[in-house]
Amino acid sequence: MKVAILGKSRFNGILKEQLSEEGLIPVLFENTDEIKSISGEIGQFRIKTQKETTVAGCVIVTEEPTEFVGLDTIFDNGLPVVILLDDPEESPAYMTEAALVKAIKLAGKRKKVLYLSKFVRTSGSGLENLYKEARNLGVVFVRYGKVDINRDNDTGIFNIRLTDGYDEIGIDTFALIRAGEAAIGSNPGRIAKLLNLKLDEDRYVSGNSYFLSPSLTSRNGVFFLGSTSASNLEEEMLRKIRFTTSAIRAEKGEHTEFAEVDPGKCAFCYTCYRACPHAAMAPDYENSAMKNLNKACQACGICVSVCPAYAVKISGRNVGSGFAPNTLKVYSCKNSGEIALGKITGEMADVYSKISVSTVSCGGEITAEKIVDELKYYEKVLCVTCMDDACRHHEGNKRSRLQISRAKEMLKAAGLDENRLVYMQVSHAMPYILKDCIRDLVG
Amino acid sequence: MIVAEQKPIEEIISSIEGFKNIVIAACGTCVTVCMAGGEKEALKLASVLEVQRRENGSEMPVKVVTPKRQCDMEFLDDAADEFEGADAIISMGCGAGVQFLAERFRSKPVLPGVNTKFIGVAREIGVWTEMCQGCGDCILERTGGVCPVARCSKSNFNGPCGGSSNGKCEVDPGTDCGWQLIYDRLKELGRLYRMYDIMEPKDWRSSRDGGPRRVEKKEVRL
Numbered sequence: 289m290k291v292a293i294l295g296k297s298r299f300n301g302i303l304k305e306q307l308s309e310e311g312l313i314p315v316l317f318e319n320t321d322e323i324k325s326i327s328g329e330i331g332q333f334r335i336k337t338q339k340e341t342t343v344a345g346c347v348i349v350t351e352e353p354t355e356f357v358g359l360d361t362i363f364d365n366g367l368p369v370v371i372l373l374d375d376p377e378e379s380p381a382y383m384t385e386a387a388l389v390k391a392i393k394l395a396g397k398r399k400k401v402l403y404l405s406k407f408v409r410t411s412g413s414g415l416e417n418l419y420k421e422a423r424n425l426g427v428v429f430v431r432y433g434k435v436d437i438n439r440d441n442d443t444g445i446f447n448i449r450l451t452d453g454y455d456e457i458g459i460d461t462f463a464l465i466r467a468g469e470a471a472i473g474s475n476p477g478r479i480a481k482l483l484n485l486k487l488d489e490d491r492y493v494s495g496n497s498y499f500l501s502p503s504l505t506s507r508n509g510v511f512f513l514g515s516t517s518a519s520n521l522e523e524e525m526l527r528k529i530r531f532t533t534s535a536i537r538a539e540k541g542e543h544t545e546f547a548e549v550d551p552g553k554c555a556f557c558y559t560c561y562r563a564c565p566h567a568a569m570a571p572d573y574e575n576s577a578m579k580n581l582n583k584a585c586q587a588c589g590i591c592v593s594v595c596p597a598y599a600v601k602i603s604g605r606n607v608g609s610g611f612a613p614n615t616l617k618v619y620s621c622k623n624s625g626e627i628a629l630g631k632i633t634g635e636m637a638d639v640y641s642k643i644s645v646s647t648v649s650c651g652g653e654i655t656a657e658k659i660v661d662e663l664k665y666y667e668k669v670l671c672v673t674c675m676d677d678a679c680r681h682h683e684g685n686k687r688s689r690l691q692i693s694r695a696k697e698m699l700k701a702a703g704l705d706e707n708r709l710v711y712m713q714v715s716h717a718m719p720y721i722l723k724d725c726i727r728d729l730v731g
Numbered sequence: 732m733i734v735a736e737q738k739p740i741e742e743i744i745s746s747i748e749g750f751k752n753i754v755i756a757a758c759g760t761c762v763t764v765c766m767a768g769g770e771k772e773a774l775k776l777a778s779v780l781e782v783q784r785r786e787n788g789s790e791m792p793v794k795v796v797t798p799k800r801q802c803d804m805e806f807l808d809d810a811a812d813e814f815e816g817a818d819a820i821i822s823m824g825c826g827a828g829v830q831f832l833a834e835r836f837r838s839k840p841v842l843p844g845v846n847t848k849f850i851g852v853a854r855e856i857g858v859w860t861e862m863c864q865g866c867g868d869c870i871l872e873r874t875g876g877v878c879p880v881a882r883c884s885k886s887n888f889n890g891p892c893g894g895s896s897n898g899k900c901e902v903d904p905g906t907d908c909g910w911q912l913i914y915d916r917l918k919e920l921g922r923l924y925r926m927y928d929i930m931e932p933k934d935w936r937s938s939r940d941g942g943p944r945r946v947e948k949k950e951v952r953l
């Protein structure tokens with residue numbers, strides 16, 4: 289399988305070597321300005337330049353807007369490595385854990401490490417021990433309220449200004465590791481647009497999944513190694529390359545669930561195309577309708593929920609409603625609710641006859657119309673999605689929250705009890721909160 | 732496209748009071764795309780009405796029918812069977828759709844489910860803005876492709892009024908000044924000199940002032 293490498297980077301050589309070792313064929317497009325368009329999906333991306341069209345199974349973007357600074361420079365200068373958890377709110381536990389492990393690893397190599405975060409999070413298994421280990425190795429923890437980062441393009445030094453509302457401190461570093469690495473600059477920005485990648489509010493490609501899956505993007509088969517405010521650490525880049533090559537190797541492209549568009553109903557309005565976090569919708573001009581790129585589709589159902597013509601369905605799945613003399617209908621997302629429910633099955637045996645559970649890939653699939661419809665058959669409906677920033681499908685959880693509040697509005701306007709709809713966010717590690725909620729609802 | 736917005740549920744509920752068998756007619760064209768009256772919205776409304784009726788002791792289901800367009804009679808003919816037995820029809824189409832349904836099904840009251848707003852475009856998911864007022868005599872050639880009739884709050888024809896400030900309109904700070912847009916666009920095109928052309932008072936007879944309008948294309952009429 290061919291793998292396209294897009295962009296200039298001093299790591300392209302290592303990347304090519306690693307890909308070749310895996311039996312993959314790297315094809316380098318160093319000058320990304322020559323690329324006119326990129327279409328297709330995993331397994332068959334078509335990259336068009338003026339001269340020719342190349343078909344590649346996967347795409348890795350390595351474009352760098354700025355030069356990397358060598359490792360020697362970093363440590364000759366005696367500047368610290370800075371780990372910055374710059375989530376808008378409290379960082380998720382998994383990210384805190386990954387960041388602590390990284391801090392410990394670097395501090396163990398006698399590097400000065402500063403760990404900046406907005407909250408000290410200890411509610412996670414083993415986090416307390418990790419903090420202790422990091423402190424013992426000399427990692428300095430700084431809590432901040434606001435952060436402002438500037439980069440001097442001549443020296444490559446990041447100047448970080450922190451304030452907690454009272455004091456302000458400045459830190460200089462060559463090596464900045466942020467929660468959401470791989471911010472988009474102008475050059476990689478063009479490629480991101482060609483690839484129709486979803487960016488988060490801070491214009492990061494990988495968003496919150498950075499620490500665990502450093503090069504994943506919103507699209508199957510597209511990886512992002514380039515960055516602007518990225519770490520300058522070579523080992524960091526090597527970690528990303530290792531992750532990427534093994535992710536490509538693991539990709540078998542087996543998809544049993546995907547969205548299907550009924551061209552007879554489709555109004556060709558582009559809403560699904562705009563909303564799809566995985567760029568899995570494409571115009572089909574022959575049928576004057578949208579079509580789904582099955583291999584790119586992750587069956588999150590966001591298209592199902594936004595389609596105004598009711599033209600999209602997830603194949604192989606039937607989450608339809610039907611009469612059941614039960615008390616509570618539960619919709620739970622695969623990423624959180626389903627796992628949490630699995631943990632409390634035994635303890636819920638006595639109420640199982642009263643509830644009916646439907647699992648959806650993502651809360652993004654839940655629509656106001658669907659949950660209101662359930663009220664014909666159930667006394668109450670509970671929708672359980674993952675926590676903010678934990679959605680694998682770019683905020684499907686927030687979409688479901690909006691749909692549920694719209695449904696509540698409609699019930700209220702119709703003089704009905706809006707409390708018959710309940711929305712909650714849990715992580716897979718919060719089964720007991722979910723259990724209490726379900727017990728409350730079934731009485 | 733024609734952009735519409737769903738009516739408040741309370742209003743719809745009070746309009747169907749006393750009618751037992753309700754059929755909701757969605758429309759598969761403009762109002763689908765602007766998410767006001769497509770099949771999805773119609774099903775949502777039907778669900779709420781059914782749940783509400785069930786609570787009040789009525790099991791009567793609310794049916795949804797979606798003709799591709801409500802503004803072409805053949806689509807309504809095709810769906811005619813579906814409306815049989817209806818005591819009232821809620822049309823989720825634009826004003827044209829509501830009236831055409833009423834013409835087709837004369838014995839049934841046809842009630843509007845949406846408020847028809849304007850001719851506009853989709854700016855992003857869930858946001859539409861007005862672009863055209865259907866004045867019947869297009870002058871976009873003179874104004875850099877930005878319509879002063881629809882996009883200037885006062886429909887001024889010879890430059891902005893005194894309420895234009897920092898590119899925004901005094902009527903609403905969220906609205907761009909139409910004449911600022913015209914100026915910027917003409918500048919981009921290198922055609923700023925068009926600003927010096929004085930526009931004569933417009934003959935509004937081509938617009939609503941001439942009464943209900945009719946367009947006839949002679950060559951397709953036998």
